[in-house]
Amino acid sequence: MKLRSILMAGAMSIAASGAWAACSFENDVPLKSLSAGFEAWKAVTDAMAECGNFSASLDQEFREKQPEAFAADPALYQIGGVSNATLVPLLNAGSVRPLDDLVEKYGQNLLPNQLIKVDGKVMAVAMMVNAQHLMYRNDVLADLGIDEPKTYGDVLAAAAQIKEAGVMDYPIGGTFKTGWNLGQEFINMYLGEGGSFFGDGNMPAINNDQGVAALEMMKAMTEFMDPEYLVSDSTYVQQQFQQGKIAMANLWASRAAAMNDEAESQVVGKVTMAAAPMGSAVPATTIWWDGIVLATNMSDEEADAAFRVALEGMDADTVSANNDVAVWLSTAYTPGDLAAGAAASAEGGAKAYPASGPMGIMHTSLGNGLADYLTGAKDAQTTLADIEADYITAAKEAGLISN
């Protein structure tokens, strides 16, 4: 008897969720999407699935699969989730289609801000932005009478004070894991110092005063970090925050909601989101967007259906139901305290991540080469020179620099 009622309840709940109630039309074209797997994508693809005939692949390795899957004819996925960096290989290969006509037909509710234009043509529709910005423990800083840090100088001073007061051994957290994360930290700092990465003909141009300044600031921060910083990724920093082990970190806006998750966090309500600390020129962070693209290699009918399903996925219902999951680009989004940091960084003039083919190589070279400076194996100039040399080798092999 009991078992039967449980089964019944289960069947009822499946029936309820499977009734495509929330979708404004019934989709009869089989569609598939491939995107990253973080929370916002889960919300969006769940909403898309309500239209029926849709299956989503949420895959952390999507960036390796996407170029090949979209180059196939017909494309293996109709809808792709990309960010500003992962759009580059698809654009290069011409495997994503312009969306102007579809936007005109169905996109009345889109903000002009959401349309990613390349050479005047809409190539992607963004749904959210993400940026690293300063998160700090308001209680710890207030106890010691420290004001909100505005620059990295302030951050270091605050860290020294916290350490001296004996509140924490390692007040700063950082996503310094060797590889992509570490490369990203340098890119933030370097852009904050006002540097630019390339000269003419895709030649590297990072071995300069701004580069050295960025490196020195990173090293200064590591003095206040857990000594295992070279293995610390975003999840690790998030946990350090949640467990009350660190007081400040430049962390992704998409991680902000986790600070107030009562199931995991011991610091609910004690973390303030602030603008990324200023470098000499602009806030030391980069702005990223995530959004959807449609494959070139499919019929126009499929594209029509895919676009409608994709818009359903990021409509007002999804956004208001998942308001705190991301910094959404939508009229339905009410920016709360959690979005304040990303917004303030953007207002301060933070730059968009300068995604391009050469930048992909540069990011990898930086990620692999910076650790030698932080561990003390090389000085700053040698490190930057070696990274440039590594970049040149890889860029020549990729054909981006002529021999």
Place this chain on the structure above:
Amino acid sequence: MNFRTFATFVGPSVFMMLLFIAFPLVSVFKQSFYITQPIYETVETETCTPGFLTQTCVTEQVSQPKLDDDGKIITRTDFVGLQSYRNVLEPERAWRAISDGNWNVLSTINFWKALRFTLTFTLITLPLVVVCGLGIAILINNAARSIRGPVIFVSLLPFIITPVIGVLSINWLFRGDGILTAMMEWWLNRDIALFAQAWTIEVLMMLYRVWHVAPFAAIIFYAGLQTVNQDSLESAVIDGATRWQRLKYIVIPHLMPLIIFVSMIHLMDSYRVFEEIVGFSSQGYVISLQWLTFDYLTPDQAGNRSISRASANSMLTMIGVVILLIFPLRRTWRDHKGGH
């Protein structure tokens, strides 16, 4: 057995070997001498990305690959000789470092850094695996018959665990405030960070590898122990040989072919050390040759990958394995010839 029967039996496996091992190898060998790259053109493009209230548009020169009429990227393949090998080995820089006697510089060049660790790792774990394996085998052999089954099972467990999972569990046990680190900190009453310098990571990696592989060696040696001539052992006891002397003069010589076999397998395996690097995310401090190939092959977010350097590096890795195997192989060859 006549040739026909022999060929029918061996044929399928030779075919498989050719298809799945020899041809890919030839292809990798060939790719290491060629470079395939898209043909880029420089165009001026305006890109608009979302800001918070308005869009930010930038106009800049970008390199964009040319597409053919079917919308495929036009690529060009050039023969470059040993260029990719030179890119991996960086001989000029390496030679300058060696002639200056500056080992620190040498150990910051990726290939040499990886080679240094791979060799240390292989050569240090080798004797440990053999000794531990032999120890476990003797332990099992001397255990009472009633508990022998469970003892074998327990000692085999580490070998059964999937390598990546094994590495990750070691990582989590020792990382940050992992249970074991926390225990050591409490015991020694000082702050310990095992993942903050190269040597501790290397020690952990070697410990893990020995823990993981020793059971394999043990089970082979245990099988060998069953065939030791009992008469020789008994006469040795009558002659007053100690336990140690019996081991040294009877058991080990008897097991020698197996020891060589285990060493060869271990040399091949540990020269391709990889899971440890990924599982410990130790790239900042320690890398291995196999990991380097993997790193060249992994596309960055713009989709670039270094196939040619990856091919060159994997050829170099293979050459390294062959060189290492020459020593045990020569010995087996001599024994083989002497035996007839």
